Amino acid sequence: MLIKRIFFVVLAFSLITQVKAQSSKHVVLISIDGLRPEFYLDPAWPAPHLKQLKQQGVYARQVVGVFPTITYPSHTSIVTGQPPGKHGIYYNVPFEAPKGRWYWEDSAIRAPTLWKAVKNAGLTSGAVMWPVTVGAPIDYNFPVRRADGDEKTDQLSVTRPYITPVQMLDQMAASGSGTVTADDFKYRNVDRTIGRMAAFIFKQYEPALLAIHFIQADHAQHEHGRDAPEVKEAVALIDSMIGQVITTIKEAGQASNTTIIVTGDHGFVDATQSFAPNVLLEKNGLISGENWKAKFYTAGGSAFLYTKKAGDAVTARQVEQLLRRLPESDQWFRIVTKKELKNISANPEVALALAMKKGVVASNAVKGPLIRNKTLGGAHGYYPDFDQISTGFIAAGYGVKKGSALARLRMLDIAPLICRLLGIPSIGGSSNALPDIFSNR
Incomplete structure (x- = not known):
């Protein structure tokens, strides 16, 4: 009996050792804000490194996001494997928040994150410009924190108090990786700065998980539309910085046990109309100056109805009836009921x-016309049920099959995938639902 017990203990230890040996030592998670699958599927886009990763690993033709398809809820879903109704980050900016109060802090997240899972496993993590990471349990972290919600202010001076470790930028300068100045965070420079910082963190600290968020492709599409030359310039720069990160991984001697994942938060739509639902509410006495019984809060291609008294079903029904009576309303929007919101685990x-x-955005305006016809640049925030709003996914490197394509992937699958690659307990949805992207080695 004792011999049998010893045998099973040895066998169990052997299996655990094999699992750990088969795990990726490093996962580099790259998010391109506004990533569209065309960037790596269409030869016209200047993204040679993305296309090389696609050939070397697994890619998706479509990644279905969460509702609304905007940056902060989506990035939180990427690192939790949960939809907004469960992780608690409903928009970029909380409803009725004072100026400058975005969802900055990790403490706002109500679901387990990859950062916590990595730390609990005794591993280290790093992040550069990943949303909702102020105060997160990330060992090497340059989070997003801006002043007054204005992305053109001095990002560096505002963020510096929240960097961990506090001496990280000094170490970067001392290492020969270059100093970081306020000018480096202006939009023409910011993705180059993000790439430099990410390369330094990997070279200096070699964390098990490194998350990187590039932002200029989103800004360019908002300003100029989906396919403007400025968007191609932004994609080309981001692609070159991904190349720098790949080179750093190789120079560190870690290419053979590193997995690179590239994904995004949403696609983009060219918008030509805006609809102001609060104008309808104001005309019907539900909004009067600072007083209101019901109010819509908009997020690009979506709008969410709050009632002053929580659970006020009578007022909610009144608003729904007003909306349904609008002529041609089906050309502007569809109503997502409370039941459907619950089913997809959106804002409760x-x-x-x-x-x-598609092509219509929601406006918070209370006065003026209900509908405006105007070219508005690119938009997102839509319900994730059509191709243009989908984002992309590529995985390459250790533990990943080569030359495979997925027709469809859920954004909620990414966190469990990373847990499996790192050999740590899974967070998010069921790991049994994961797509077959893993090699047998």
């Missing part, structure tokens, strides 16, 4: 939502 605090039709 609202009475209903509007999913705007």
Whole structure:
């Protein structure tokens, strides 16, 4: 009996050792804000490193996001494997938040994160410009924290108090990787700065998980539309910085046990109309100056109805009836009911939502016309049920099959995938639902 017990203990230890040996030592998670699958599927886009990663690993033709398809909820879903209704980050900016109060702090997240899972496993993590990471349990972290919600202010001076470790930028300068100045965070320079910082963190600290968030492709699409030359310039720069990160991984001698994942938060739509639902509420006495019984909070291609009295079903029904009586309303939006919001685990605090039709955005305006016809640049925030709003996914390197394609992937699958690659307990949804992207080695 004792011999049998010893045998099973040895066998169990052997299996655990094999699992750990088969795990990736490093996962580099790269998010391109506004990533569209065309960037790596269409030869016209200047992204040679993305296309090389695609050939070397697994890619998806479509990644279905969460509702609303905007940056902070989506990035939180990437690192939790949960939809907004479970992780608690409903928008970029909380409803009725004072100026400058975005969802900055990790403490706002109500679901386990990859950062915590990595730390609990005794591993280290790093992040550069990843949303909702102020105060996160990330060992090497340059989070997003801006002043007054204005992305053109001095990012560096505002963020510096939240960097961990506090001496990281000094170490970067001392290492020969260059100093970082306020000018480096202006939009023409910011993705180059993000790439430099990411390369330094990997070279200096070699964390098990390094998350990187590039932002200029999003800004360019908002300003100029989906396919403007400025968007191609932004994609080309981001691609070159991904190349720098890949080179750093190789120079560190870690290419053979590193997995690179590239994904995004949403696609983009060219918008030509805006719809102001609060104008309808104001005209019907539900909004009067600073007083209101019901109010929509908009997020690009969506709008969410709050009632002053939580759970006010009577007012919610009144608003729904007003919306349904609008002529041609089906050309502007569809109503997402409370039941549907619950089914997809979207914001549980609202009475209903509007999913705007492709090309229409929602406005918070209370006065003026209900609908405006105007070229508005690129937009997102839509319900994730059509191709243009989908984002992308590529995985290459250790533990990943070569030359495989997925027709469809859920954003919620990414966190469990990373847990499996790192050999740590899974967070998010069921790991049994993961797509077959793993090699047998």
